[in-house]
Amino acid sequence: xxxxxxPGGVPWRxxxxxxxxxxxxxxxxxxxxxxxxxxAVNHIADWNPNYRVTKTFTAIAPITAxxxxxxxxxxxxxxxxxxxxxxxxxxDPGTVQLFYKGTTYHVDLPTGKVMxxxxxxxxxxxxxxxxxxxxxxxxxxxxxxxxxxxLLLLAVTGLFVLKGRLGITGRGAWFTVAGLxxxxxxxxxxx
Amino acid sequence: MTLIRSxxxxxxxxxxxxxxxxxxxxxxxxxxxxxxxxxxSAILQNPHAWHGKKVxxxxxxxxxxxxxxxxIKIASDKPFESIRFKVEDGVITFPLDAKGKQALAEGVVQVxxxxxxxxxxxxxxxxxxxxxxxxFDSTKYTxxxxxxxxxxxxxxxx
Numbered sequence: 001x002x003x004x005x006x007p008g009g010v011p012w013r014x015x016x017x018x019x020x021x022x023x024x025x026x027x028x029x030x031x032x033x034x035x036x037x038x039x040a041v042n043h044i045a046d047w048n049p050n051y052r053v054t055k056t057f058t059a060i061a062p063i064t065a066x067x068x069x070x071x072x073x074x075x076x077x078x079x080x081x082x083x084x085x086x087x088x089x090x091x092d093p094g095t096v097q098l099f100y101k102g103t104t105y106h107v108d109l110p111t112g113k114v115m116x117x118x119x120x121x122x123x124x125x126x127x128x129x130x131x132x133x134x135x136x137x138x139x140x141x142x143x144x145x146x147x148x149x150x151l152l153l154l155a156v157t158g159l160f161v162l163k164g165r166l167g168i169t170g171r172g173a174w175f176t177v178a179g180l181x182x183x184x185x186x187x188x189x190x191x
Numbered sequence: 192m193t194l195i196r197s198x199x200x201x202x203x204x205x206x207x208x209x210x211x212x213x214x215x216x217x218x219x220x221x222x223x224x225x226x227x228x229x230x231x232s233a234i235l236q237n238p239h240a241w242h243g244k245k246v247x248x249x250x251x252x253x254x255x256x257x258x259x260x261x262x263i264k265i266a267s268d269k270p271f272e273s274i275r276f277k278v279e280d281g282v283i284t285f286p287l288d289a290k291g292k293q294a295l296a297e298g299v300v301q302v303x304x305x306x307x308x309x310x311x312x313x314x315x316x317x318x319x320x321x322x323x324x325x326x327f328d329s330t331k332y333t334x335x336x337x338x339x340x341x342x343x344x345x346x347x348x349x
Contacts, residue, residue: 048257051287068270087291089253089266091273097253099291119287135284 020157027150037132052120062112071096075107216349220283223297223345231267231274238339241300249295260284265294278343289348296346303338310336
């Protein structure tokens with residue numbers, strides 16, 4: 001590497017490259033996690049990036065009981081569920097909902113139609129999204145701020161890694177301008 | 192190799208401690224400040240009297256916004272009733288698996304009048320999200336309705 005230091009000066013390019021290299025290593029894990037999560041939540045209108053929700057249908061005999069606890073007990077028995085639900089709800093006189101961990105049974109009492117709604121967290125992706133969207137709050141806010149600062153340093157130091165024809169005064173300038181185009185497009189057409 | 196093994200162990204410990212924390216009560220948004228709870232049935236019985244007032248309510252979470260976790264429905268103390276607890280997108284996000292858990296929640300009651308068309312649009316959206324057993328029947332909505340919800344500030348879910 002050429003020594004860019006003027007006599008008595010600071011070797012700023014060497015520092016820039018060292019910072020870029022080491023911050024790059026440190027930020028790699030979070031960058032991968034945030035990138036994957038970014039794509040996932042970007043398409044939230046098309047799918048649920050945090051949970052896999054499946055709705056299946058089955059049928060039991062109509063339930064004729066009227067007393068609230070008897071309705072729940074009858075539905076539990078008809079569905080062959082060993083444990084009582086952690087809670088239940090009657091949204092209207094003809095429906096009961098039984099809540100179990102990860103599963104909700106919606107029972108239409110007069111017809112016996114049942115919708116079984118199972119909710120499962122998407123492993124790894126759920127945790128990545130929680131971090132990306134800062135649902136953890138508290139200390140994570142500081143970690144995320146530090147990460148953002150690291151990205152800022154990566155971007156700035158990255159501009160000065162190379163010198164000459166391939167550097168920021170040559171080919172690098174065109175790529176930097178290309179990177180500015182989406183921002184310019186936003187400012188001109190979408191704002 | 193030792194470094195990779197240590198990193199995997201550390202990651203496993205983080206995931207395990209996160210799982211353990213999930214089984215406890217979890218706070219969302221601002222801390223709860225009110226000392227007295229208001230029955231949801233009282234709000235629904237005379238909503239205009241509660242408009243703009245801050246309340247604390249308690250009940251089972253019977254629905255969660257599937258898309259963004261930006262609202263929950265809390266069961267009333269009376270049958271066949273529930274109230275929507277709406278929070279600002281991104282500020283509070285309720286997990287989908289909060290369904291069936293107990294919520295102690297605080298916020299400001301908001302009462303608004305929806306036109307027949309707005310009421311149908313809102314009900315259709317809710318129906319689509321919930322994917323209920325029955326077919327959506329828009330003929331049930333013949334006139335404007337009073338919509339009551341709590342603009343949520345904070346909640347404890349356990």
